[in-house]
Amino acid sequence: MKVSLEKTISKYIDFTAEEFKSIRDCFKIKTLKRREILHDINTVCKYVYFIEEGIIRYFQVEDGEEVTGQFFFTGGWYTDLESFLSNSYSRQTAQAIESTSLLYISKQDLEKLYKEIPQFERFGRLMAEQAFIGLRKKTDNLTLLDAKERYLMLLRQRPKVIEKIPQHYIASYLGIKPQSLSRIRKNLVL
């Protein structure tokens, strides 16, 4: 079921109906089929995407293998912030894991909203803070925990990933081989 952009934003900030209309008018619609690429490595990521329904993952290629960086679900936001802000080539590929409906906004329109609706800056700050915390949690888990602990942490912090994502993507997110993930899961059940 689709999640509303208005409800999602108004969890953080109170906008007037008129302000929300200005915001909504800046977003365009895009749909992706399962496995379709949203943006590719070595291109500039020009938009911020809101996921009305579906799942996006991004991955990087390391020693010829895909390493999944993160999963983004219905109601979430995705961009390659570095590429988006600095117009640099992206070092990652973003792909739909299932059929996905997106709303997306350009940098120009985002800057316009920041100027016209000062409250929107607050929303931008909260999003950037959440993105930072999510990335720190993930990298801390990769650095400080072993594979089994990482799996248990994922189960506790983000059970949605375990429920909804194919095993081989979860393994590539945890930095382990699919066989190791199967072994960990099997040992936990016993």
Next chain:
Amino acid sequence: MKVSLEKTISKYIDFTAEEFKSIRDCFKIKTLKRREILHDINTVCKYVYFIEEGIIRYFQVEDGEEVTGQFFFTGGWYTDLESFLSNSYSRQTAQAIESTSLLYISKQDLEKLYKEIPQFERFGRLMAEQAFIGLRKKTDNLTLLDAKERYLMLLRQRPKVIEKIPQHYIASYLGIKPQSLSRIRKNLVL
């Protein structure tokens, strides 16, 4: 030489003299000796710190060894954002590498400024975005590059680290042993 808080903030935002006075009044002063701890693991990081002069590093302990997460120089900002925002126990220790003068602000005062000076939200957003990009660059370098490439990238992107930081901290930041760093440096000179 000390860097001014006013000049640093006004690079991003134009404040009136009165607004800047409100901002400055929220900050308190702290000085640290070389190697003194700013905040420790398993305590809540309650402040955002501006480095007027000096160097801060944070580290985590992995398999009994210190792993340096990042270095913050004169004119920069430091906090453990996750601990600060969610009042959770920090997973890192922050320490002065040399004598360091700081200005610091509490969460309550920061929230007050966000409310009173809408422009300040913009500053907060830009800081959070920069923090995210810095962390992504660092984790990408750790994931995608080998030790020699990581050293060369550091030399290119942040020569200040090479100039000012003791070798053993640089090695722990690059995720290698001090002997490996010496070998890399020696081979580059030859």
